[in-house]
Amino acid sequence: MTRTILASATAFVLMASPSAHAQLAQGALAPDFTAQGALKGKPFAFNLKHALKKGPVVLYFYPKAFTQGCTLEAHAFAEASGAFHKAGAQVVGMSNDDLPSLLRFSTEACRDKFAVAAATPPVIAAYDVDLKQNGVSTGLTTRTSYVIGRDGKVVLVHSDMNYRDHVKLTLAAVEKLKARR
Numbered sequence: 001m002t003r004t005i006l007a008s009a010t011a012f013v014l015m016a017s018p019s020a021h022a023q024l025a026q027g028a029l030a031p032d033f034t035a036q037g038a039l040k041g042k043p044f045a046f047n048l049k050h051a052l053k054k055g056p057v058v059l060y061f062y063p064k065a066f067t068q069g070c071t072l073e074a075h076a077f078a079e080a081s082g083a084f085h086k087a088g089a090q091v092v093g094m095s096n097d098d099l100p101s102l103l104r105f106s107t108e109a110c111r112d113k114f115a116v117a118a119a120t121p122p123v124i125a126a127y128d129v130d131l132k133q134n135g136v137s138t139g140l141t142t143r144t145s146y147v148i149g150r151d152g153k154v155v156l157v158h159s160d161m162n163y164r165d166h167v168k169l170t171l172a173a174v175e176k177l178k179a180r181r
Contacts, residue, residue, distance in 0.1 A: 023128050023144055023157050030059075030148045031126035036099060037092075037117025038106035043099070046092055046117045052150050055088035056177050058170045060145040061119060061129045062163075065097045065105040069143070073163035074109035074116075080167050081113035089174040094119040095141055129159075147173040 034047045062070040093116040102116045124130050131140040145166045147156040156173040
């Protein structure tokens with residue numbers, strides 16, 4: 001009997017656990033935050049609410065600066081920076097890297113084209129981008145891109161550890177927003 005109760009309780013906990021990737025839903029209000037980061041190798045303070053006054057924001061989370069996929073993704077965003085600017089959007093990369101790493105990454109990988117900022121534990125939790133392995137936090141973020149409209153609502157969510165489609169999908173979303181104006 002005890003085994004049956006224990007098995008039932010375990011099954012209930014597993015079914016009741018939130019999904020591993022339950023990012024913010026499209027249409028949800030993006031949580032406001034302020035973060036320290038870097039732009040063109042210099043310290044930079046980013047505030048989402050302030051940035052949205054200028055236009056949509058592409059907020060992309062990446063696991064770790066100077067790793068292969070994250071560097072390639074930063075290069076791709078840098079190459080597309082003109083198109084994002086033309087669409088009126090600001091791109092900001094987010095990871096839990098320290099400021100010295102972000103200062104270097106903003107120049108070397110981001111090619112001085114866009115800012116990167118430190119994703120603090122409250123930001124990681126608010127955007128549900130904690131990268132977990134076997135249910136345990138790795139201390140890194142998932143590779144998740146959000147497009148946030150001027151009204152603060154999430155227009156697009158793309159979560160995929162493969163970096164390849166993040167630029168294409170986020171750029172299409174901001175161009176669609178521009179076409180609506």
